[in-house]
Amino acid sequence: GEDVEQSLFLSVREGDSSVINCTYTDSSSTYLYWYKQEPGAGLQLLTYIFSNMDMKQDQRLTVLLNKKDKHLSLRIADTQTGDSAIYFCAERVSSASKIIFGSGTRLSIRP
Amino acid sequence: ETGVTQSPTHLIKTRGQQVTLRCSSQSGHNTVSWYQQALGQGPQFIFQYYREEENGRGNFPPRFSGLQFPNYSSELNVNALELDDSALYLCASSDGNQPQHFGDGTRLSIL
Numbered sequence: 001g002e003d004v005e006q007s008l009f010l011s012v013r014e015g016d017s018s019v020i021n022c023t024y025t026d027s028s029s030t031y032l033y034w035y036k037q038e039p040g041a042g043l044q045l046l047t048y049i050f051s052n053m054d055m056k057q058d059q060r061l062t063v064l065l066n067k068k069d070k071h072l073s074l075r076i077a078d079t080q081t082g083d084s085a086i087y088f089c090a091e092r093v094s095s096a097s098k099i100i101f102g103s104g105t106r107l108s109i110r111p
Numbered sequence: 112e113t114g115v116t117q118s119p120t121h122l123i124k125t126r127g128q129q130v131t132l133r134c135s136s137q138s139g140h141n142t143v144s145w146y147q148q149a150l151g152q153g154p155q156f157i158f159q160y161y162r163e164e165e166n167g168r169g170n171f172p173p174r175f176s177g178l179q180f181p182n183y184s185s186e187l188n189v190n191a192l193e194l195d196d197s198a199l200y201l202c203a204s205s206d207g208n209q210p211q212h213f214g215d216g217t218r219l220s221i222l
Contacts, residue, residue: 101153
């Protein structure tokens with residue numbers, strides 16, 4: 001089946017690293033994505049990783065993929081107040097044109 | 112480069128009515144996907160259009176229909192509106208297998 005799961009909430013102190021975790025079920029996933037959604041807005045593509053990669057780094061963002069365990073994580077270094085948002089993990093399966101989204105993780109930043 | 116634009120931004124309808132939502136794809140993108148995002152949930156795939164043909168459909172009833180035009184813009188039509196159709200409707204465009212880029216959505220409220 002197709003399912004993407006994420007924890008609902010994460011709270012971190014400003015300046016610390018945030019790690020958002022995600023698990024997925026479809027082993028035929030080709031691409032895995034992280035999107036950010038701020039209040040009242042659409043989804044902003046943050047980064048993505050192809051399924052044959054283990055890691056991708058883009059400035060403050062690091063994506064780790066464990067394909068054996070079907071586990072994806074997003075690390076945000078030096079978390080800032082502007083990083084407060086809902087973060088969605090998503091997968092694209094090879095047999096379909098659709099993207100399957102998790103329910104989102106709400107990241108809040110403490111001073 | 113113009114991003115994905117959606118109209119209207121907000122809409123209020125009553126049960127049984129029909130609605131048309133519009134989306135202009137990002138320049139150079141030939142594929143448009145529509146998603147429904149209920150409050151507190153991740154987006155759910157409705158369908159995708161590629162070169163004016165439906166190219167995949169999610170678990171939505173036939174009263175959800177769409178069109179894509181030669182300039183790759185798209186419409187989502189929903190007939191016989193129900194209270195549960197209240198949601199944020201997101202349009203995303205892409206070029207082939209590249210990641211999907213989202214508009215800010217249309218918030219539809221059914222009374």
